[in-house]
Amino acid sequence: RLMTEKPPIKRLSATAIQDFLTCPMLWLGRRIMRWPETISPYSAAAMATGRAIQTALAAHHQGNDATEVLFRTWAELIDVPIARSALQDSLRVVQLYCAQYPVHPRDRTETKFSLTIPGVDVPIIGFLDLVRGALIRDYKTTRYPQSWTQERVDKDIQLTIYHMGLRANPRLRPRLELTVLGLDYPQSLTNYETRRTDNDILKMRALIMGVYQDMCAE
Numbered sequence: 001r002l003m004t005e006k007p008p009i010k011r012l013s014a015t016a017i018q019d020f021l022t023c024p025m026l027w028l029g030r031r032i033m034r035w036p037e038t039i040s041p042y043s044a045a046a047m048a049t050g051r052a053i054q055t056a057l058a059a060h061h062q063g064n065d066a067t068e069v070l071f072r073t074w075a076e077l078i079d080v081p082i083a084r085s086a087l088q089d090s091l092r093v094v095q096l097y098c099a100q101y102p103v104h105p106r107d108r109t110e111t112k113f114s115l116t117i118p119g120v121d122v123p124i125i126g127f128l129d130l131v132r133g134a135l136i137r138d139y140k141t142t143r144y145p146q147s148w149t150q151e152r153v154d155k156d157i158q159l160t161i162y163h164m165g166l167r168a169n170p171r172l173r174p175r176l177e178l179t180v181l182g183l184d185y186p187q188s189l190t191n192y193e194t195r196r197t198d199n200d201i202l203k204m205r206a207l208i209m210g211v212y213q214d215m216c217a218e
Helices: 012-024 024-032 042-061 066-077 085-100 150-155 158-168 198-216
Strands: 106-114 124-132 135-142 175-182 188-194
Touching: 012 175, 012 198, 024 124, 024 175, 042 066, 042 106, 042 124, 042 135, 042 150, 066 085, 066 106, 085 158, 124 158, 124 198, 135 158, 135 188, 150 188, 158 175
Parallel strands: 135 175
Antiparallel strands: 106 124, 124 135, 175 188
């Protein structure tokens, strides 16, 4: 046993739940003990690239110049050696997205939600990349777009929790979209549509309750 008392869990998130399901030690070290992680320069650059693209897409839906924001954010985030073509790849995929998905007056970006579940003493929080009425759109940036399939999207834990977060408004029946931005040449956009049933929500509630109980166990 590494701990002698209940861990100080203040909140949950989809990524924290996924960490625990992947490996409880991963969750403990990353979320509770804050053990230092060794991240390769390649992984650090990949994560920063994803953040830069996401920031640019948010700017687009806010009515701003996505290209300008991408360049500025790239300069702020990318501080490790990276292939010269990486910025060009990112710019191309942002341009593809902006051309295919015009701005709408109802667009809201980085919308925070806080979800409570009976039997779980802490809130489940998260941020929705894009909300337009009852539509939730999430972005995934990858050099391996083929790793995403309709089956994977239909079972994705994060999307289910996002559905639950928006459905806290009883007037809405959320629709889910996952847009996969492929960075490898030729750059690509693949948009998946998916829904969650009441049974899916019941299963996710049970899963979260079980995960939380296991997290709280010594």
